[in-house]
Amino acid sequence: MDDRNFYDVVVVGGGPAGLTAGLYLARACYRVLVVEKETFGGQITITSEVVNYPGVGRTNGRELTEAMRVQAEGFGAEFLMAEVTDLELDGDVKKVHTDRGVYSCFGVLIATGAHPRMIGFPGEAEFRGHGVAYCATCDGEFFTDKEVFVVGGGFAAAEESVFLTRYARHVTVLIRGDGFSCAEATAQVALSHPKITVLTNTQVEDVSGDTALRRIRYRNSRTGEETEFSTGGNDTFGVFVFAGYAPDTDLVKGKVELDPQGYVITDRNQKTSRDGVYAAGDVCVKNLRQVVTAVGDGATAATELEKYAAAMQTKTGLHPQKPVRRDAAPERNTKAEAKQSSEGGLFPPEMRQQMDVIFERMERKLVLELCLDDRPVSRELKGYMEELAGVTDKLTVRTGTGLPEAELPCVRVLKEDGTETGLAFHGVPGGHEFTSFLLGLYNAAGPGQPLDDETRARIQGIGRAIRMKILVSLSCTMCPELVAAAQQIASLNPLVTAEVYDINHFEAMKDRYNVMSVPCLVVNDDEVMFGKKSVQQLLDKIG
Template identity: 55%
Template sequence: MPKENGELYDVIVIGGGPAGLTAALYLARACYRVLIVEKEHFGGQITITERVVNYPGIASISGAALTENMRQQAEAFGAEFKLAEVTSLDMTGDIKTVYTSQGPLRCFGVLLAAGARPRTAGFRGEEEFRGRGVAYCATCDGEFFRGLPVFVIGGGFAAAEESVFLTKYASHVTCLVRGEDFSCAAQTAEEAKKNPNITVMTNTVVESVAGDTTLRSMTYRDKKTGEEKTYTAPEGSTFGLFVFAGYEPATELVKGIAELNPQGYVITDENMKTSCDGLYAAGDIRIKALRQAVTAAGDGALAATELERYALQMQKRTGIRPLRPESAAFAQETTVNAESPAAKSSAIFAPEILAQLQTVFARMEQPLELRLFLDDSDVSQELHIYMKDLCQQTNKLKLTRAEQADEEGAEGSERPYVRVYRQDGSYTGITFHGVPGGHEFTSFVLGLYNASSQGQAVEPSLREKILAWDKPCHLRIFVSLSCTMCPELVTAAQRLATLNSKITTDVYDLNRFPELQKKYQVMSVPCFFLNEDGPQFGKKNIAQLFQMITEH
């Protein structure tokens, strides 16, 4: 009988999109130990799609909701998850090593499902004005261009679909299409072309953008005539430029390990196996005719069944069987029933969310105080109700209200907010301005867990450096509750704060604080300032963020 090993996985899946989540579901359900490693956010690129209407069995759903359902289903069967960046692979021998930003991991087989990432357009000024008018996610950043003109670069499905979405915010949307027409399905293109708030300009490429702290002008060229024109924003105003120029496969990890085609996509056989023994690939990262959530899920299911056979073969060959931890049965342990603590009534949280909260609360080692700093606004009332409902679900959280004069260093205009304190009265470094709902609910709950216990694992050498840090650092972070990239930055910042009292965080739902958006000229999220220096844009994991702090 194989010897059990608690530090070994049957399969490590790199990438948490539909392909990786489906594979994890199949493997975990077959009682194999599987870990999904994701460096950004679980769900993949589809999470930025507001409406998915072509996934079989589901009439209409957001991409974020669809993949969150997939994640919960995989977790229910025992799949494990880790937010970390995979830096390299060692595919030699029977036991493979996956090197990550949080240390090495060992397994029998690897599934590469890292997908593809947005391409840049390559015009002059693109990188300089990224986050200051140039954007890549309509869901995340569209709301910051309310009442302003918006231009969209691209002629594919994303460009056509997101152009329609952006009409919710923009005064007008102009699509700049490089070719003669859109290259996506005719029905999707027609929605954009027939929209009265969208103008389509074909045979057009952007040459450059310019401005000061934000975009002020854009130069574009007619490919047929060669004529260049410059669009200039009205005096004192700005505009948005969204880039949807296609995707490139995230295959850097396997260059020199597995065979790739000239475009960089992984070559696999019909069973998703690559040219490297023990390495499989699924989803948008491999050569395929159609890149959709449903085909990614199909890839993941097929790869999983092949990896089941491979893992079993390796167990027999090595005499080792990976041991699944007790926590792998997470969702099965938290099934809601009439006697379950998670069955407490709630006006805000759904039963499945309450069940997950109870698991988190059970692991919290010390009580916390949630101290509210309120004013007379409707947002304050909403925050009060939200926090009261949360605290009613457990005796680990106590709700208090600060006196009006007890501002503790924050500006009065930044109310309402909630600050988190430990049982001994010490500040955890966690403050949220607004109401931590949407995608920030999970990061807020993780912050509570990290503040009240040993918290999420941090690579030992990195943890040691964080604990030794002795200079004050304040992180001011601006987010949107609809942004799928913001939670990773917030979670990383709050984890740093819970480990070292010299580091403090203030997180703002930017929608609630338009005066701060104007003051800091934030046109994209996630956005953050280190000791008021910035802005910096983009998601960061804990290692990347701490490095920025040490170099500041």
């Protein structure tokens, strides 16, 4: 067994529950690895205002969870940005398979959270990405000065309807029941907002249109009155669905007991039906899904996992390395670091940690070829890439030409001899796309993220040219998974290309493909798809 990849506990999921568990376990001197595939902090990172977390007067989701992560790291918790692909949960030593290697451990904590749920009204799936959306932070800007409808009556619907007033001309909330089901203080903000109209006992009958959403029909369940809203002409509008969440439990189906809705069933100590496997946060059966309850779940599970890991150490005679505390380092100003990162000035320590690991493993050198114009975003891209190359001898920067003006600015990833890898980013790969860009470099340079033989053969067996354009927003938490999957496929087959566009800098592409949601995947300039996808799911679409 490789001692470097052997832990007391592996936590699957880096939201508040997983971060808290990491903190508790590391502080108790148990070696713990927190694995997250998208962004540390989870769903709460897209929440612009948090005012009900005890002891914290007012903050936002990203700052709150980044403080949690830094605190856990200070006690020696380790973090890995990767996708967990399989779990082997039998025996005393369990195995967690990821796209960046296999990790052994005594205990596993499932903290994978949940994702937005679709309602199923006619037209919902058809117009997803063309008017129907599920994330106000990711997609709200697409509906600037347009009418917006919010479907739902819970906390998310109340909070996000207020957020959407930053962009929308007017917001109409359609609630199936008698009123909001969230806390009165949250509901009142929406109810009293001058740009929001709330309609109760109302449900969507259908939505329709052509290339974009043009009409919504809804009905009052008490009076039977039916209302139709239509934009007229070529204008469109938005429908944001906030109808609760579905648990992310695909990894543990058939391995631990789930309820009929797919949530993990645990006892009062967060233990699942399998020894050594615990669950915490929104993935569990529970009455209240809030940051504070996720944190409580994570602390409870971690305390039980401490006992379990100690018992397993005694039983097996195996002892993982002790965590290395980092809290003696100078105090970090996470808010200042986040600001510096967003401005492209400095890479925060957690980014540097990811970069060092990836650059150390890269087998070949790469060239970052910059195609620029005279806009400020080009200067930002140039500075960003030069700084990135400045921390490793595996990357060099050069100036390129040959791209049309509509494609600028762009960084193309080339092999050391100047041949194409099929990977490119148009804009500046910051925000949530920083990690996926690093993974793209790792895949292009080799050895790349691990894949099973069947999947690798399937990728290499693609025999036709496939040009993938991925339209993203740097604030979107769902985009990186699709980007990383597309880049991995392109890195293994010279017939496939994967070019990423920050849609905020390419308005013409947004109009050309009628994009009102991200991530958006365009295949060979004609097939348009929306939503995050894994390598397997993407292969099912293009293979």
